Amino acid sequence: MKDPSAPCPAGESGAAACPHAGAGFDHARRWDAAEAAAFSKRGDPGAPPLGLADACRMAWREAVRCIGRLHWRSLQVVDARSLEDADSVYDACIGHLRGATRDGRIVPMQTVFAPWRGPEGGIRIWNHQLLRYAGYRSPDGSVLGDPQNVDFTRLVRSLGWSPPAVPGSFDLLPLVIQAGGKLVVRELPREVVLEVRLAHPDYPWFEKLGLRWHAVPAISDMMLVTGDEVFPCAPFNGWYMGTEIGARNLGDAGRYNLLPEVAEKLGLDRVRDRLWKDRALLVINEAVLHSFERDGVKVVDHHQASREFLTHCDREHEAGREVQAEWSWIVPPVSASATGVFHRLYPLRPRLPNLLLQVEAWNTREGAGLLKRFANR
Ligand code: ARG
Numbered sequence: 001m002k003d004p005s006a007p008c009p010a011g012e013s014g015a016a017a018c019p020h021a022g023a024g025f026d027h028a029r030r031w032d033a034a035e036a037a038a039f040s041k042r043g044d045p046g047a048p049p050l051g052l053a054d055a056c057r058m059a060w061r062e063a064v065r066c067i068g069r070l071h072w073r074s075l076q077v078v079d080a081r082s083l084e085d086a087d088s089v090y091d092a093c094i095g096h097l098r099g100a101t102r103d104g105r106i107v108p109m110q111t112v113f114a115p116w117r118g119p120e121g122g123i124r125i126w127n128h129q130l131l132r133y134a135g136y137r138s139p140d141g142s143v144l145g146d147p148q149n150v151d152f153t154r155l156v157r158s159l160g161w162s163p164p165a166v167p168g169s170f171d172l173l174p175l176v177i178q179a180g181g182k183l184v185v186r187e188l189p190r191e192v193v194l195e196v197r198l199a200h201p202d203y204p205w206f207e208k209l210g211l212r213w214h215a216v217p218a219i220s221d222m223m224l225v226t227g228d229e230v231f232p233c234a235p236f237n238g239w240y241m242g243t244e245i246g247a248r249n250l251g252d253a254g255r256y257n258l259l260p261e262v263a264e265k266l267g268l269d270r271v272r273d274r275l276w277k278d279r280a281l282l283v284i285n286e287a288v289l290h291s292f293e294r295d296g297v298k299v300v301d302h303h304q305a306s307r308e309f310l311t312h313c314d315r316e317h318e319a320g321r322e323v324q325a326e327w328s329w330i331v332p333p334v335s336a337s338a339t340g341v342f343h344r345l346y347p348l349r350p351r352l353p354n355l356l357l358q359v360e361a362w363n364t365r366e367g368a369g370l371l372k373r374f375a376n377r
Pocket of ligand 1: 068129217238239241244245249
């Protein structure tokens, strides 16, 4: 494979001339807030601090794994920095979902809670996303629901959450919020969660598989690092690219693993049809795009997303910046070489502001303490 870290042939000058602080840091590891705060000193100490909305928009613009960055200027930012207790954080998350969903006309949005001030009293949302489906492991090792969330589901159960009387494949997990030295578990109100039932335009049986997905991808466990401050709780969302659901969430063997079942329904011979997985993938992805469109829920296909990303690269180049990107994340998981983003390389020297992975909340000292105090009561 191509070396994704090789410099972009068209943009060798950009990275070196980067005016941002901390250029080239390791974006792939999980940061600890204290460490990020120490590291997050901007290049030019005389520069006035960025406004919050600008910092958030720039962080999106610099997010090396995101193909959707053309739209960075449209990010709506909610300033929730003054909120302190878990109840108001919960309310703000609900407000975020309402504001972002808009009946399917998804609005890219970020809600920013108080900055990191020290090892105690920090605000964190423990969920990976505001909306996620539970995963239950049976004694025989099989999983009902989303295998990715099995450990987290076990954790929320230890905090007192009970699954529905009849557990299903798409049970929404409650929010787990850490604030003001407390840890609270709160169910999401049904009416703020828009979901799309999946059907296929040509295959009536598809609907009967009972598949669905939530309309809004809202990452809630990443850290916003502006260069002046660190925000361990700053959930954000865009809209989905169809393949995230149709190829990865539903298709991955370690996720819903639906390729064998769909191939079966399509009447494919899994021994002789060597491309049965490819056919099944295509059908699931058609169903996702079709169903989102049917319900008026914004979604982008990977071909359009690829074109938009290349437009973004051009615009950034004109603005004197070279887009930093992680090739293996930008290139779509299906039909890769049929998209333009496949056929070039990108420099990868991430810069601030940015959105970084952080140590899981329950693995921080404060989080581990809270878990002990609040679990199994
Ligand atoms: N891939 C993740 C998911 O399927 C979401 C990541 C963010 N995606 C986005 N379109 N903003 O849930």
